[in-house]
Amino acid sequence: MWDIIQNHYQLLLLGTFPQGPLGGLALTLVLSILGLCISFPLSILLALGRLSKFPPVYYLATTIVYVVRGTPLLMLIFWSYFLLPLLIGNTVNPFVTLLCSLVIYEAAYLSEVVRAGIVALPPGQAEAARALGFGRAKTMIYIVLPQAIYNMLPSIVSQFASLIKETSLGYVISVHELTSAANRLNSELLTKPFEVFAILALTYFLVCSTVTFIAHVLERRIAKRRQGQSITPSRVHRDQIYESQ
């Protein structure tokens, strides 16, 4: 196992980078960071839609969230593969296809996290802001959202871990991320499938447990900071939010 890592770590970490396109673990991380950055603003919009009192917006947002929660990510990837070229009128490379489906999928799940954060905030916060003359939009942007998102940071970080795991589906449409790189390595070596896939699993384990660990530290720190305050938001239990795996 050790000699496989020693001889082929470059393929797993960077793909064929200096000579060819970026791949391996680096591409996995690029995909998940881009995915989180793009899906986060979308998820706030969706969460606001879910809390809207205007029926068409509410129903639209709710339908989007439920449809995405009921569809396997793999099906979303196939849809993007088929629909994106039709929408753009040009061929789309697999990287963009995967990124697009990840963004849609994560936006739906993250929106539930953001919504839970908004709902858990004591209503006094919004009432005080309104009493001080803030408009509805300003209350949301300056008072409610910053606190809600701060409180939900641990959940957002653990969603990031899910996102890293979901990028592994790039294997199916041959985006050259970590899982594809390992698969290519496996077909090069031919005789050591267990070793190769065990290395793959361990790599994901290390990366994702680091991210999960950060989420735990954040959670403890935020809980401590909130303890001293007179207004504590009602605690959101992790398992009340529907997280993707």
Added chain:
Amino acid sequence: MAFLELIEGGYGQQFIKGIQFTLVLASASWMLAMVVAIVLAAVRNLGGVWLQRFVTLYVAYHRNVPMLVHVLLWYFGISNLLPLAWQDLALDHGGEVIFAAIAIGLCSSAYFTEDIRSGIRAVATGQTEASRALGFGSVSSMVHIILPQAFRAALPALVNNTVVLFKNTSMAMAIGVAELTYVTKEIENATFLTFPTYATATLFYIGGSLCIMLIGEHIARRLQFRGG
């Protein structure tokens, strides 16, 4: 209509076969996941330090590795370590379904364990103390008193993870299990009727997920009525 073309081409039959595979795979891995999860959650509460550490590691490992990697590891890696006679047996009898069910089941069991554990924590400690005082042993108080109540608390999370498990059966296509997603891809390749093919499959997945959510809500309501 393009949908009619699909049915006239005899692809309806293929769809139904795929759906059957998906359902079999989902229920097999769900049962495996549930049994393992109940045992692990009980062990985590009752077992010694080393057993508890093992459960923690098991859960962390399965939660931090993508399900697709589990499926690939079981199908290509672990199957390769088995004795040759077993490998041939698996090859002849559709081993990919078995390996997919094991991989998906074990991976989901980690999530189920966490759900049940937080359910157990939601049960008041007085319950354990009372049952112990009444003469139940530690195992039988877990089985008869704590777990039934824990399930009620854990139900929403369990339902959500069951939906995720149902959707995740689509990953089995990566190793060639002929479940719905795989069949969908095949039909699309054969007919180029991309839109109706994908729409049929997607509707089935959404319908199935909604059904699981509704059943979950129904059970939750009944439990509440009885429990009070």
